[in-house]
Amino acid sequence: MIQKNIQLDSQGRLRHLLTIEGLKRQMLMDIFDTAESLISVAGQSVKKVPILRGKTIVNLFFEDSTRTLTTFELAAKRLSADVLKINVRTSSNSKGENLLDMLRNLEAMHCDMFVVRHAESGAAHLIASHVAPHISVVNAGDGRHAHPTQALLDMFTIRRHKGEFAPLTVAIVGDIMHSRVARSQIHALTTLGVSELRVVAPKTLIPPKVDSLGVHVYHDMEEGIEDADVVIVLRLQKERMLGAMLPSEHEYFNCYGLTSEKLKAAKPDAIVMHPGPINRNVEIDSEVADGPQSVILEQVTNGIAVRMAVMSMVLGRPTMGNPTTGVDD
Amino acid sequence: MRIKITGGRLIDPFNELDKVQDLYIEDGKILARGQAPEDFVADEEINAKNQIVCPGLVDLRARLREPGFTHKGTVASETRAAVRGGITSLCCPPDTNPVIDTPAVVELIHQLAEKSGMAKVYPLGALTQGLEGHQLSEMNELQIAGCVGVSNDTAAVSTDVMRRAMEYATSLGLTVYLHAKDHGLSNGGYVHEGVVSVRLGLPGIPETAETIAVARDLQLIELTDIDAHFCQLSTASAVKMIARSQYDGAPVTADVTAHHLFLTELDIGYFNTQCHVQPPLRTERDRDALREALVNGTISAICSDHQPHDIDAKLAPFTSSEPGISALETLLPLTLRLVEEDVLSLSDALARITVLPANILGIDAGTIHVGAIADICIFDPESYWELNHDTITSFGKNTPFLGWDLKGRVTNTISNGRIVFQMEPGVIKNKALQVYEEVTP
Numbered sequence: 226m227i228q229k230n231i232q233l234d235s236q237g238r239l240r241h242l243l244t245i246e247g248l249k250r251q252m253l254m255d256i257f258d259t260a261e262s263l264i265s266v267a268g269q270s271v272k273k274v275p276i277l278r279g280k281t282i283v284n285l286f287f288e289d290s291t292r293t294l295t296t297f298e299l300a301a302k303r304l305s306a307d308v309l310k311i312n313v314r315t316s317s318n319s320k321g322e323n324l325l326d327m328l329r330n331l332e333a334m335h336c337d338m339f340v341v342r343h344a345e346s347g348a349a350h351l352i353a354s355h356v357a358p359h360i361s362v363v364n365a366g367d368g369r370h371a372h373p374t375q376a377l378l379d380m381f382t383i384r385r386h387k388g389e390f391a392p393l394t395v396a397i398v399g400d401i402m403h404s405r406v407a408r409s410q411i412h413a414l415t416t417l418g419v420s421e422l423r424v425v426a427p428k429t430l431i432p433p434k435v436d437s438l439g440v441h442v443y444h445d446m447e448e449g450i451e452d453a454d455v456v457i458v459l460r461l462q463k464e465r466m467l468g469a470m471l472p473s474e475h476e477y478f479n480c481y482g483l484t485s486e487k488l489k490a491a492k493p494d495a496i497v498m499h500p501g502p503i504n505r506n507v508e509i510d511s512e513v514a515d516g517p518q519s520v521i522l523e524q525v526t527n528g529i530a531v532r533m534a535v536m537s538m539v540l541g542r543p544t545m546g547n548p549t550t551g552v553d554d
Numbered sequence: 555m556r557i558k559i560t561g562g563r564l565i566d567p568f569n570e571l572d573k574v575q576d577l578y579i580e581d582g583k584i585l586a587r588g589q590a591p592e593d594f595v596a597d598e599e600i601n602a603k604n605q606i607v608c609p610g611l612v613d614l615r616a617r618l619r620e621p622g623f624t625h626k627g628t629v630a631s632e633t634r635a636a637v638r639g640g641i642t643s644l645c646c647p648p649d650t651n652p653v654i655d656t657p658a659v660v661e662l663i664h665q666l667a668e669k670s671g672m673a674k675v676y677p678l679g680a681l682t683q684g685l686e687g688h689q690l691s692e693m694n695e696l697q698i699a700g701c702v703g704v705s706n707d708t709a710a711v712s713t714d715v716m717r718r719a720m721e722y723a724t725s726l727g728l729t730v731y732l733h734a735k736d737h738g739l740s741n742g743g744y745v746h747e748g749v750v751s752v753r754l755g756l757p758g759i760p761e762t763a764e765t766i767a768v769a770r771d772l773q774l775i776e777l778t779d780i781d782a783h784f785c786q787l788s789t790a791s792a793v794k795m796i797a798r799s800q801y802d803g804a805p806v807t808a809d810v811t812a813h814h815l816f817l818t819e820l821d822i823g824y825f826n827t828q829c830h831v832q833p834p835l836r837t838e839r840d841r842d843a844l845r846e847a848l849v850n851g852t853i854s855a856i857c858s859d860h861q862p863h864d865i866d867a868k869l870a871p872f873t874s875s876e877p878g879i880s881a882l883e884t885l886l887p888l889t890l891r892l893v894e895e896d897v898l899s900l901s902d903a904l905a906r907i908t909v910l911p912a913n914i915l916g917i918d919a920g921t922i923h924v925g926a927i928a929d930i931c932i933f934d935p936e937s938y939w940e941l942n943h944d945t946i947t948s949f950g951k952n953t954p955f956l957g958w959d960l961k962g963r964v965t966n967t968i969s970n971g972r973i974v975f976q977m978e979p980g981v982i983k984n985k986a987l988q989v990y991e992e993v994t995p
Contacts, residue, residue, distance in 0.1 A: 246753070325869055345871035346755040347825030368873070369755030408755055432752040
């Protein structure tokens with residue numbers, strides 16, 4: 226059965242951003258170009274553009290987050306949108322209110338966009354397939370499934386440093402199994418067409434059939450990052466020690482922690498990335514995290530521009546919502 | 555009540571019967587075939603011209619949701635849905651609330667089923683008290699109350715308790731119904747561990763969760779020398795293991811759900827919760843192996859594994875949604891689709907939903923020889939209909955087959971010689987668009 230890609234509107238434009246899977250290369254490039262044009266806003270004395278004036282964006286977070294929530298909020302504010310934050314753990318959800326009932330209520334308040342973070346895979350798809358036609362949904366992380374804006378900001382960061390994607394070798398190191406960031410990065414990197422994409426981790430943290438996504442699997446760290454142009458290190462959750470996935474943080478650091486010694490296997494001009502927040506001396510040595518090859522803080526800065534780009538493209542589609550006329554289709 | 559069914563094509567797989575013949579029913583039994591008995595005056599005559607007359611269907615596993623979950627269905631609502639699907643006998647698993655581990659619950663279900671007067675209900679008793687896997691249930695009491703077998707459903711049983719439970723059940727001559735699932739390996743999983751689980755980031759259930767459990771149970775069956783039935787196999791490897799043990803002479807049988815014969819993990823698409831089932835939908839290779847096993851007899855029955863739900867049960871993120879399909883009314887059309895796809899002959903297909911499951915349950919059903927109980931299903935094999943909220947009788951509208959054009963529609967169902975469901979042809983324009991309207995019998 227062929228399912229319609231609910232992310233796109235009838236004219237093929239981005240209506241929701243739920244996953245990178247199924248998006249065209251050109252669409253990703255358009256997002257990067259838009260982000261590039263918006264990056265200067267942060268340097269202005271008045272850090273605002275009126276692109277989304279009069280629009281209401283609701284940050285609907287069913288799971289704790291500091292960085293993602295903050296950057297989404299900043300991005301929306303810099304676009305002049307009104308922003309509402311609902312931390313659902315403390316709201317009516319704990320009173321047993323049905324997820325979709327709550328959405329109906331929010332819809333009745335005439336919101337334009339939901340930015341959704343949820344602990345379960347597929348939550349953003351569920352919400353997107355039930356919202357009213359004039360509302361857009363941006364996935365800010367759902368379970369282990371996807372975190373598309375994180376992947377986009379990572380790609381944007383890579384593009385700013387490396388220019389072209391085609392010649393690159395990229396290695397993603399760490400807990401691929403439980404990582405929505407890794408899944409979105411994999412879809413983005415294969416869509417953008419890097420020459421080689423590798424995942425590096427012990428077998429317990431590599432999901433079976435991951436090769437079906439177009440990646441090469443390595444269990445040895447130095448082999449895995451050899452001659453890489455980009456090394457992406459993933460955060461290791463402490464719970465992994467409990468599920469018999471790993472013996473200890475110490476042993477993980479010895480085998481898969483990125484140290485300046487191990488980094489020598491990569492290309493001399495390789496960049497080191499991490500979606501944050503980092504566990505120093507668990508998955509990455511401080512010397513590397515704070516070193517010259519690290520672009521970790523730059524990723525955070527770029528996150529605001531990329532999220533601005535996504536929000537403005539999704540809400541600013543000409544026929545549906547011209548911010549100056551306010552006319553919907 | 556005397557019923558005459560005229561002009562239908564009689565198919566009785568057990569008696570290798572397939573010809574156009576009239577059928578005469580009296581006092582709940584098949585009185586005669588072909589020639590009318592002397593002095594037979596029908597109270598009711600059913601014109602079955604261009605239709606197929608076969609034994610009433612037997613479903614090995616259908617949840618009625620009562621007692622305990624009446625917001626999802628009741629004995630009355632679901633046995634009514636059953637006869638609409640041509641099913642006249644069904645077996646319900648012990649996972650009610652309270653669990654079927656006392657005669658009182660069995661009696662309650664029997665009473666409700668009798669009052670409803672639709673499909674006949676054969677409960678399975680719990681293997682262990684409360685399905686908790688610790689203490690054996692009073693199997694003899696359950697047997698006396700009318701349980702046709704014992705099962706711990708999908709709840710975990712440790713190897714030592716399973717051994718004792720098997721030994722005890724076989725002392726009473728009870729068949730043990732097994733759900734092959736290693737609870738450690740499937741713990742926290744929702745879909746087949748493979749290309750879809752990795753793509754969607756849904757925790758997976760590996761194939762080995764089934765094969766390790768099948769291997770264990772086959773060893774225990776050999777040790778305890780029992781009759782056992784494996785419910786709802788989902789993997790090619792498990793089928794192979796069971797075929798091997800049948801070849802070696804082990805008294806084991808197996809069934810498969812209709813949906814595992816048509817759907818694979820890929821049908822989950824982007825988190826379609828209607829495809830959330832246990833055991834999970836597997837790969838195309840598994841689906842093909844299940845079909846093959848159905849042809850060669852390793853798997854002898856197709857069941858609905860009916861699980862009606864309220865609407866909210868599926869309106870949730872995949873991992874919070876409840877597993878199961880409302881499937882009573884698609885059992886026949888999906889089985890007929892196997893004929894359409896040249897997997898089975900019509901008679902062989904019908905055998906797998908009539909006499910073969912009846913044999914597994916050890917009940918007197920599934921044939922239409924003279925003297926047999928008159929449980930009959932009459933269907934129009936050429937009529938197409940769309941499965942949608944309006945055409946589903948069950949309380950549960952949860953099915954991934956919504957919107958499918960299904961071929962083969964039940965027009966009459968007779969249970970114990972009584973018409974319990976009937977549709978009459980509406981205006982005939984052309985055969986494929988034959989319209990039927992339900993009438994109150």
